[in-house]
Amino acid sequence: MSNANNPAPRRVAVVGATGAVGREMVEVLHRRSFPVSELRLLASGRSAGKVMETPYGAIALQEFSVDRVKDCDVVLLAVSGDFAKAHAPAIAAAGPLVIDNSSAFRYDADIPLIVPEINAAAFDVSNGGGGRLIANPNCTTAIAVVALGPLHRAFGLKRVIVSTYQATSGAGAEGMAELEEQTRNRLEGRPVTNSVFHHPIPFNLIPHIDAFQENGYTKEEMKVTWETRKILGLPDLPVSCTAVRIPTYRAHSEAITIETIEPVTAEAARRVLADAAGVKLVDDTANAVYPMPLTATGQFDVEVGRVRNNPVFGDHGLDLFVCGDQLLKGAALNAVQIAELDL
Amino acid sequence: MSNANNPAPRRVAVVGATGAVGREMVEVLHRRSFPVSELRLLASGRSAGKVMETPYGAIALQEFSVDRVKDCDVVLLAVSGDFAKAHAPAIAAAGPLVIDNSSAFRYDADIPLIVPEINAAAFDVSNGGGGRLIANPNCTTAIAVVALGPLHRAFGLKRVIVSTYQATSGAGAEGMAELEEQTRNRLEGRPVTNSVFHHPIPFNLIPHIDAFQENGYTKEEMKVTWETRKILGLPDLPVSCTAVRIPTYRAHSEAITIETIEPVTAEAARRVLADAAGVKLVDDTANAVYPMPLTATGQFDVEVGRVRNNPVFGDHGLDLFVCGDQLLKGAALNAVQIAELDL
CATH class of the missing domain: 3.30.360.10 (Dihydrodipicolinate Reductase; domain 2)
Structure with missing residues (x-):
């Protein structure tokens, strides 16, 4: 874990970047000065190649595949529960910290469900073999x-x-x-x-x-x-x-x-x-x-x-x-x- | 009390007839076939003389005074609490059944507050000397x-x-x-x-x-x-x-x-x-x-x-x-x- 005052920049991916939540994720990363070294925006094949204006500049949308995010440090999922179920474990197994906004994993005893002001202690960076997958709660x-x-x-x-x-x-x-x-x-x-x-x-x-x-x-x-x-x-x-x-x-x-x-x-x-x-x-x-x-x-x-x-x-x-x-x-x-x- | 199947027609007054509730009172009298022999519509001086279209035909609005409603059988009040406080007791003392939509009298122990499906028994036609004043509840x-x-x-x-x-x-x-x-x-x-x-x-x-x-x-x-x-x-x-x-x-x-x-x-x-x-x-x-x-x-x-x-x-x-x-x-x-x- 780096020094919180000067953390190492992260490669971040937002999957489902064109949706209402995905767009806000990009905005919030910027508003909170999250240390981003690279931002990848993933979406469906339909959106691939289109360019999205962001506070980080114009970024071309890529069609999602696990390969396109597995070398990231952080992958934020703003996708359906079915999509998350199909792909989140594979991404997490490859290394990134995966934070899933769907309800797919929220009720798994092994998956932390976290509101940082309340139960940050549930964030266990060493939850090891299966990778690091965290569920984001219902709004x-x-x-x-x-x-x-x-x-x-x-x-x-x-x-x-x-x-x-x-x-x-x-x-x-x-x-x-x-x-x-x-x-x-x-x-x-x-x-x-x-x-x-x-x-x-x-x-x-x-x-x-x-x-x-x-x-x-x-x-x-x-x-x-x-x-x-x-x-x-x-x-x-x-x-x-x-x-x-x-x-x-x-x-x-x-x-x-x-x-x-x-x-x-x-x-x-x-x-x-x-x-x-x-x-x-x-x-x-x-x-x-x-x-x-x-x-x-x-x-x-x-x-x-x-x-x-x-x-x-x-x-x-x-x-x-x-x-x-x-x-x-x-x-x-x-x-x-x-x-x-x-x- | 008349035979409910063939009740004697009533002279009815609606006070506050131009407001949202007053207008609905006129409509509801008609929709429920309330036996109306005469309908008087009372309002503020500002509206007096204007004509209101009703299911009973066009009716000229009169400026309210107790004298203009005291010979009615039923007076429906769709007015402010202050207005009701000032006038309802005088109207009721003159004889009409007065039903007040404001909150002015709802909490008086002597005044019935009635939702007919629930507590019709609280309607006491012989509540005598002070006249017959009933409070209509909060919506x-x-x-x-x-x-x-x-x-x-x-x-x-x-x-x-x-x-x-x-x-x-x-x-x-x-x-x-x-x-x-x-x-x-x-x-x-x-x-x-x-x-x-x-x-x-x-x-x-x-x-x-x-x-x-x-x-x-x-x-x-x-x-x-x-x-x-x-x-x-x-x-x-x-x-x-x-x-x-x-x-x-x-x-x-x-x-x-x-x-x-x-x-x-x-x-x-x-x-x-x-x-x-x-x-x-x-x-x-x-x-x-x-x-x-x-x-x-x-x-x-x-x-x-x-x-x-x-x-x-x-x-x-x-x-x-x-x-x-x-x-x-x-x-x-x-x-x-x-x-x-x-x-």
């Missing part, structure tokens, strides 16, 4: 645990109930484009259609993200349960989620109710959150200041506010409202932060 | 209790946690107009402003409806607590709410988590809800059918779906998602249904 979970982690350390979590207000960016660039285009259609009186989402999204909401499971929850909702438990190291923590798509562009909001093990006050919780890494406490209700997509978009920190005692759980109940950029803390930023653990 | 509460009431009767409610997705109609016609106009501005690259809402609403959400209270909850959130307790007759029921404005037009959605006193299953809850008055069970996830503003708008029934066991409360936990038209069950419809109790 909703990553945003939530930045607040839940410090609250757990301070007060202990007994129960967690989450209702989400998720942006169209969760469905990629196509999701955002469908929101914009169909909103125009609706305002101009033209027919409104949908292909990315299950129903028209303009001026609507859709309580259906990812596939429904046997228990009535969607996979998106269960990801919040499974991944919150794994990241916090609380395998039995009761967590439930209602995941709802709303007509916003790229920041996810969440209304979170927790029951704590130790008594909690809003004031004590606010003190904890004010000091928490990755959290921006925006909780000045007298001046109408609280988390919103309008302010959280483009920010690295997760906005946390509306902190109050929830009387449903007596003096062990707390409500909070969080909002984080789905493409940043919910995806690209967290992936780059994981890569930084290796510097 | 979010009215929509929620249509589902919560039957679930309470079947399983008993121990705790209720609500997160809302509220439409701009909650801020009246001006709210809906601001959503549309500012969304156009945003799409055309013009400056986006706000005057009805605390912040710009297009492609945003605002976790702030009505004024903040000392306990960190907004008054809108506390209304859900206070009014749910009063309507269900459970003065100590723990209820908490997070109320959020989202960029939709006129149907409010709510993610509701309950803990029950008796064990509950999703299947048993679905059977109860399928038979509940005012509820339309829309819970066919295999076919992507669940409550949405797109489908609930314009409907009298409240859509209820996403019914599932919430493991956070073991076999006593239930999650559901409800969506109801804020201007109908959340306001005008419920007011007319209260008037129907007097037929």
Whole structure:
């Protein structure tokens, strides 16, 4: 491991570079001054040869193959779960640190699932023979645990109930484009259609993200349960989620109710959150200041506010409202932060 | 009380007839064939003399005074709390049944607060000397209790946690107009402003409806607590709410988590809800059918779906998602249904 103050530059590859998350990965590498000696952008054959403008200059897209990334130091995957399953192990076996944004490996006991502010210790540079493959969490979970982690350390979590207000960016660039285009259609009186989402999204909401499971929850909702438990190291923590798509562009909001093990006050919780890494406490209700997509978009920190005692759980109940950029803390930023653990 | 099958026609007044709720009251009277012998539309002096097109023909708006409505049988108030406080008691003392959509009288122990499907028994035609004044509940509460009431009767409610997705109609016609106009501005690259809402609403959400209270909850959130307790007759029921404005037009959605006193299953809850008055069970996830503003708008029934066991409360936990038209069950419809109790 190099000196963190003067780390050796890395050869970095972004696979899926033309998607909404891939593009943000390139931007975030630059915004955080990640030491890049060479940046390779990989995409489908369809995009190969096209040139992408980046903060590192114009870079020609290459069609992905394991051979084209196996000599890199870091490979960031912004691809589907199936694609990741097919290729990530081979890349990792060849040497690079692989950080996968899909859900393909998140629930493997052997694969670390990391939000650096919360469980950086799970990053084990010596996980050896099988290579170094790290899973990047679900966006909703990553945003939530930045607040839940410090609250757990301070007060202990007994129960967690989450209702989400998720942006169209969760469905990629196509999701955002469908929101914009169909909103125009609706305002101009033209027919409104949908292909990315299950129903028209303009001026609507859709309580259906990812596939429904046997228990009535969607996979998106269960990801919040499974991944919150794994990241916090609380395998039995009761967590439930209602995941709802709303007509916003790229920041996810969440209304979170927790029951704590130790008594909690809003004031004590606010003190904890004010000091928490990755959290921006925006909780000045007298001046109408609280988390919103309008302010959280483009920010690295997760906005946390509306902190109050929830009387449903007596003096062990707390409500909070969080909002984080789905493409940043919910995806690209967290992936780059994981890569930084290796510097 | 007349024969409900052939009730005597009523002289009806709608006060605040030009607002979003007032207009819907006129429409709902007609859609439900309320026996109207005469319809008077009252508004501010500014509107007096203007003619409003209604299903009953064109009707000239009159400036409000108590004298102009005191000989009516039913007076529906779609006015501010201050206006209601100033005038409702005088109207009721003169004889008419007065149904007030504001929050002015909802928390008076002597004033019934009614959602007819749930607590019609609270309608007491002989509440005598002070006249007959009935409060119409907060929109979010009215929509929620249509589902919560039957679930309470079947399983008993121990705790209720609500997160809302509220439409701009909650801020009246001006709210809906601001959503549309500012969304156009945003799409055309013009400056986006706000005057009805605390912040710009297009492609945003605002976790702030009505004024903040000392306990960190907004008054809108506390209304859900206070009014749910009063309507269900459970003065100590723990209820908490997070109320959020989202960029939709006129149907409010709510993610509701309950803990029950008796064990509950999703299947048993679905059977109860399928038979509940005012509820339309829309819970066919295999076919992507669940409550949405797109489908609930314009409907009298409240859509209820996403019914599932919430493991956070073991076999006593239930999650559901409800969506109801804020201007109908959340306001005008419920007011007319209260008037129907007097037929």
